[in-house]
Amino acid sequence: MNPMGNPETEKRFEEAWKRWAARPPRQSPAEAAARVARRACERPARRLPVWLYPAAAAVVILISGITLLRIDRAVVAPSDRPGVQETVPLGQGQVLIWLDRNTPLYMTFQNP
């Protein structure tokens, strides 16, 4: 194989490799052909349409968004909180967040 190596050893290795490769397969060609034919004729497992995956993801995102919005509204809803009557009415760009049942946080957003 290589002038640097022992040609005799390399030749013997190639001969051993040929003997190793030449052993008959465990399945005869006819058995193998029958197996391949059987597998080739199997109906592939029914797969869901490709568009279904993004559609399912969109539905999950939509439901999550709606749920988060409802939670946000519940947090700022003044009707079921004590001390609500004392809160200042919200003006333009103002947001009220209840940090806990008794602590309102007013934030005002303005354009720079």
Add this chain to the structure above:
Amino acid sequence: MNHAALVLQAQGGDMDAYSTLVELNWVRLVRFARSVTGDADAEDVVQDSLVTAWKKLGALKSPEAFPSWVLRIVARVAFRHARRHSRLTPLAAAENLIDPGSDRDREWVDVEHVLSLLPPRQRAVMHLTVIEGMSDSEIGASLGIAAASVRSHRRRARETLLPALRRMELQGGTES
């Protein structure tokens, strides 16, 4: 009936014709897969490849190219399999390269173990060179690589194999 006629029939959906093609190529493909993946998984790899080949048979433009086309499919599946089930043995750890088989069928060298020292593509190139006696251009066409790459793979494979064979000589593995 020759390969091309059988391929044309198989492309028309004739499973009997395809089964004949499988029978004609089975032994050659298993031998190739053995050298790339090892003995244990070779037949499964070839079977998977032949099922894939059946599904893609319509894409084969020239029916007479079936033997090299199917070999390329087997090579691709075998490379993927060999990468996933990498059993490469570092040279330093390759202490016992003498065949551990029974006395009756004992070979002077554990061929599979020696081959496992090579990356899958080099095993494929060496198999097609040593076992099939193919030319560089034929090997390149079968594996989908340039003839220059074939020579490069073969040179690197020999650079790896030589120290292993020398080590084996030092171990006394050359004694018959």
